[in-house]
Amino acid sequence: MDVDNYTELLPLITLGVIFFIIAVSALYWSAKKGQLRNFDAQAKTIFTDEEPEGEISDSFPSKQKNKNN
Amino acid sequence: MSVSQSNSSSESPYSSNSEAVRAELSEIDASIRSASLFFVISAISWLMIGTVFALLAAFKAHEPDFASAFEFLTFGRVRSAHLNAMALGWGNNVIFAVGLWIMARLCRAPIHHKGMLLIAGIFWNIGLTVGIFGILKGDITSVEWLEIPHYATPLLAISYALIGVWGILAFRFRKGDHVYVSQWYILAALFWFPWLYVIAQIMIIWFPARGVVQSVTNWWFAHNVLGLWLTPMALGTAYYLIPKVLGRPIYSYYLSVLGFWALAIFYNWAGVHHLIGGPIPVWLISAGIVASVMMVIPVIVVGINHHMSVVGLHKEVWRSPTLRFIVFGAISYTLVSLTGSAMALRSVNEVTHFTHFTVGHSHHGVYAFFTMIMFGGVYYMLPRMLKREWPSAMLIKIHFWACALGITVMVIALQTGGWIQGLEMNNAEIAFLDTVKNTIPWLKARSISGVMLTIGHIAFATNVAWMLFAAGAVRAKQGPTLLDDTQKGGIV
Numbered sequence: 001m002d003v004d005n006y007t008e009l010l011p012l013i014t015l016g017v018i019f020f021i022i023a024v025s026a027l028y029w030s031a032k033k034g035q036l037r038n039f040d041a042q043a044k045t046i047f048t049d050e051e052p053e054g055e056i057s058d059s060f061p062s063k064q065k066n067k068n069n
Numbered sequence: 070m071s072v073s074q075s076n077s078s079s080e081s082p083y084s085s086n087s088e089a090v091r092a093e094l095s096e097i098d099a100s101i102r103s104a105s106l107f108f109v110i111s112a113i114s115w116l117m118i119g120t121v122f123a124l125l126a127a128f129k130a131h132e133p134d135f136a137s138a139f140e141f142l143t144f145g146r147v148r149s150a151h152l153n154a155m156a157l158g159w160g161n162n163v164i165f166a167v168g169l170w171i172m173a174r175l176c177r178a179p180i181h182h183k184g185m186l187l188i189a190g191i192f193w194n195i196g197l198t199v200g201i202f203g204i205l206k207g208d209i210t211s212v213e214w215l216e217i218p219h220y221a222t223p224l225l226a227i228s229y230a231l232i233g234v235w236g237i238l239a240f241r242f243r244k245g246d247h248v249y250v251s252q253w254y255i256l257a258a259l260f261w262f263p264w265l266y267v268i269a270q271i272m273i274i275w276f277p278a279r280g281v282v283q284s285v286t287n288w289w290f291a292h293n294v295l296g297l298w299l300t301p302m303a304l305g306t307a308y309y310l311i312p313k314v315l316g317r318p319i320y321s322y323y324l325s326v327l328g329f330w331a332l333a334i335f336y337n338w339a340g341v342h343h344l345i346g347g348p349i350p351v352w353l354i355s356a357g358i359v360a361s362v363m364m365v366i367p368v369i370v371v372g373i374n375h376h377m378s379v380v381g382l383h384k385e386v387w388r389s390p391t392l393r394f395i396v397f398g399a400i401s402y403t404l405v406s407l408t409g410s411a412m413a414l415r416s417v418n419e420v421t422h423f424t425h426f427t428v429g430h431s432h433h434g435v436y437a438f439f440t441m442i443m444f445g446g447v448y449y450m451l452p453r454m455l456k457r458e459w460p461s462a463m464l465i466k467i468h469f470w471a472c473a474l475g476i477t478v479m480v481i482a483l484q485t486g487g488w489i490q491g492l493e494m495n496n497a498e499i500a501f502l503d504t505v506k507n508t509i510p511w512l513k514a515r516s517i518s519g520v521m522l523t524i525g526h527i528a529f530a531t532n533v534a535w536m537l538f539a540a541g542a543v544r545a546k547q548g549p550t551l552l553d554d555t556q557k558g559g560i561v
Contacts (some may be wrong), residue, residue, distance in 0.1 A: 019264060023333065035248055039322035045247045046175070046313055050094045055316040058389040058449055060462040061544070 092179050092244070095453070100179035101170055102454045104186040106537075108166035109447060111194050113530050115158025118201075120523050122151035127519045131512040141205040149216040150204050156214070157225070158197055160299060160439065165190060165232060167446035168255050168302045170454075171309050172236060175252045176243035182235055189231035196224030212273050212283075214291035219274050226267060233259045250325040254305030257333060261297040265290050281349045285341065292340030295434055300402075301332065303442040304371060307399050310449055311378050314389050320377035324370045331367035335360045342413035346422060361413030364406060372403035390465045394445030397473055401437035405430065408484075420495065425508060425515075426487025429480050436522075437476045444468070444529065451536060458544040460535040467528040475521030478514060486511025 030036060047053040092100075126148040128135045136142045165186070173180045180186075200217035203209070208218035217225070236259040240252070269290035272278045278286060312319045319325055341349070341357025379386050379396060386392040408430060412421050421427060448465070452458055459465060486508050493504040 015268075022260075027330070030248070030253075033246060036326060039326070040318070042247050042249065043312070043318035043322035045245070045249050046309060047316070047318075048094055051313060051316075053316055053318065056314065056385050056389070057316060058314040058391045060388060060390055060465065061459045 092177055094174055097173050097177070097179055098170070098450075098453050101173050101183065101186075104180075104183050104190065105166045105170050105450065105454060107187060107190050108162045108169075109451065109533070110537075111190065112159050112162035112166060113533055115154050115162060115197075116526055117530060119151055119154035119159055120519075120526050122147050122154055124516070124519050124523060126151050127512070127516045131509050131516065140207065146205050146207070146209060149209055150201050152214070153197070153204065153217055154201055156294065156299075156435070157217075158194075158201075160435070160443075161193065162190075163443045163447065164258075164299075164302045165193075167306055167443055167450060168258070169232070169236065169239075170450055171251055171306060171446075172239055172255050175249050175309070176239050178239075178242055178244045180239060181242065182238060185231050185235050189228040189235070192224055192228035192231075196221050196228060200225070210274060212287055214294060215269055215273055215287070222270055222274065226263070226270065229263055229266060233263050249309070250319075250322065250329060251305035251309040253326075253329050254301040254308065257329075258298050258301040258305070261293070261301075265293050265297065281347070284344060284347065285349055285353065288340040288343040289337075290340070292343060293337060295431075296332070296336040296339060299435060299439045300336075301329075303398065303439045304328075304332075304402070306442050306446045307375060307395050307402075310391055310395055310446060311375060311399070314392050314449065315379065315382050315385055317378065317382070320374050324374045328367040328370040328374065331370065332364075335363040335367070339364060339413070342418070345413070345415055345418045358413050358415070362410050365410050368403060368406040368410075372399075375399040390459070390462075390469070391445045391449040393469050394441045394448065397469075398438050398440075398442035398445065401433060401441065405433040405438055408433065420488060420491035422491070424487040424491040424494070425483045425511065426491060429483030429487055432476065432483070433480045436472075437480065441472065441476075444472070447533075451533065455536065456545060457536055459532060460539070460544075461532055464528045464532040464535075468525045468532070471521045471525030471528065475518045475525060478521065479518035482511045482514035482518065486514075 035042075044053060051057050125136060125142065126144060129137070129144045129147065133144075137144075140146075169186070197217075200221035203218035203221055204216055208220075209216045210218060236256060240256055269286060272286045273283055273290075277283060308319060308325055338356055338360030341353055342361050345354055345358070347354075375396075379392070386396050411417050412426075412430060421430075448459070489511075490504055490508050493499045493507060494501070
């Protein structure tokens, strides 16, 4: 593929368009699925009973003994 | 645990024990353990190899005759071997370890297709080893960030594709509807990197585009590796681990989503600022500058969000090995990105272009930001996977201080020296050779900082090896994460 002018880049431009469409679809999908609302609840989804909210879950090994439940 | 049972109607389904479909975190950790350990060990091996190349290259910058008797130890080859060992060896392996582990945890399901990950990992490391040998042997290409010779790259591309497919599968079979912001970052990065890598390979190595299109592609790729691969992975890790360790949700989830989409929209154009002053269409450069300056928005957003999330809990940050590293990295992200936006301005770029300032900037980004956050990620991940405690708090502290001080010295030395170098190069009164000689003290300072980083890396590698291989000498993991089975009741 010796590129002498921009038209020879058409296959790549097509691929780029496809990628762009995927990105826009992702944004559309996220909006439709409610990913862009109710932010407070979403921020808490990382906490579970094993690593609950309100508990520090990491400290230096020597200090860990004091923090154990 | 009792809270979740008595109060099951109002709580988030994500923390519910009654949702039998949703796996416990320790179960997920166990399911991805062998793959993650493989990647961590590979990453640390490459980190040590890359450090040796880095020291060689740094010494050669002020002692040109040092170790120059062999062709394979000449500056050009050693420097490129350093870059590839660090970016593709350390960087990608640690991303595959930490990033994929976070992805698995957020999908709340034990992982499938672990074999796919292991095969990809083995291919990746074989391809990279062949590539680095190729570079040292003299088959290096002349394209920055794509120095690996063409015979090694298909292996890298294939193994990368496997990782990407794995990521999509993991996401497809997740439990639950919510997609946490870290998942957005990690998924997007898994989607962007193969696109970048394959296009760059095709247009530069396999069927080279001619003329300036090639350099535009080159810098589009090289800068996007930082911005659309390393950056989202590190930010995803920070967005997961900062609230996780502190037990407090991120300050503003809204801002985090805004920051993600702003990065996704603006970053792609930014790389052209490497070619300011070059013979490419001026509108393209201007577009690159605009995009680079627009990056201030996501950077400030992320900076505010991270800062507000830890505010008031600074003692807890300091007590956590994970957060010491991650908060250092998060602060560096703000600093390095604002510096980068400023460097994209034509008037600033006139001084910094072709100087050590840029080298300082790269290390600021890839080391002070990305690498420090990934160190933090490993500090959180390994105890949970191995159910063992870190053997030595002292080694963690040595690691932190050597790396934090080392990278600070390096960035200050290279950027001060680079700025002076740039001013002198723009001054026609000063002979070029003098501008070169005047950089020597700063380059020596860089070598000293390199020795400090080496000390940190040795401490880190020692601690990891101790933890992995001296099981009897290491305390079992205890503490608030409740990983031992007795405390989980009948859930497993």
